[in-house]
Amino acid sequence: MAGDWIPIRTDLSSTQEVVEMTLMTNMSRAEVVGNLIQFWSWVQSQSEDGCVRLLSRNCPKAVLSQILTASETFWNALEKVGWVEFGDPQNPEEPSIAVPNFDRWLSNGAKKRLMESRRKRNYRARQDAPDLSRECPADVPKKPGPEKRREEKSNKSSARKRKRISDMSDEEYLAHLQARECFRHLNVRFQFGKMTSWCEVHGAEPTRKRFVNWLNRADAPMNGNGSGEVVIAQPPVKYANEDKIKAYQEKQRGSGTATEH
Secondary structure (H helix, E strand, C coil), rough: CCCCCCCCCCCCCHCCCHHHHHHHHHHHHHHHHHHHHHHHHHHHHHCCCCCCCCCCCCCCCHHHHHHCCHHHHHHHHHHHHCCCCCCEEEEEECCCCEECCCCHCCHHHHHHHHHHHHHHHHHHHHHCCCCCCCCCCCCCCCCHHHHHHHHHHHHHHHHHHHHHHHHCCCCHHEEEEEHHHCCCCCCHHHHHHHHHHHHHCCCCCCHHHHHHHHHHCCCCCCCCCCCCCCCCCCCCCCCCCHHHHHHHHHHHHHHHHHCCC
């Protein structure tokens, strides 16, 4: 299968089995490792349980020598170190080849376990947590995407803000509202007194939510006193005989000035 793979130990060439096979076959360790990789790859592609049943009735070692171009000496050595079994004990007449511990290294399930173990080791290395066990945990949390991180950050910020407001005293809360841009035109403390008086009359509870709604309905001051009350300036009253009175007063002042001279 294209793109398929098998796991190989990094210290394979220095294992005791490989060293013994080099002595039995007069092959170099590189040649032995190359033949092993070729053999395991072939078995993995031909079987799901590590057992390959041959169609030919010839000796399995001779068949393998034709397929994988390795001498029978190599297969004898491989059998002696315990990495291959020829023949089925249940059916001796049927030629077959079996790889011990196939489910530990070469099966699809084994490869999935190896990949998962590697992913978890990389995760621990990135987290730089030396106190964690080197044994694979049951599950490793996946890193959230950018959208989820922004949402979590926003939720945490809102939660902290709500908590700070809920911990404020009444004096701190009134000062907090007075500093808000939307309520600076109002006298928040004066409005709070009006709201509490209204609640006493109507038997309502003066909650902070009710007070915010109260401020939102309060009128903007027109006289600049910040109380929230609308004060309409009254025009000066003009009497009907006002002009005649002013003319008489001016005449009297002029007469008095002339008499003095």
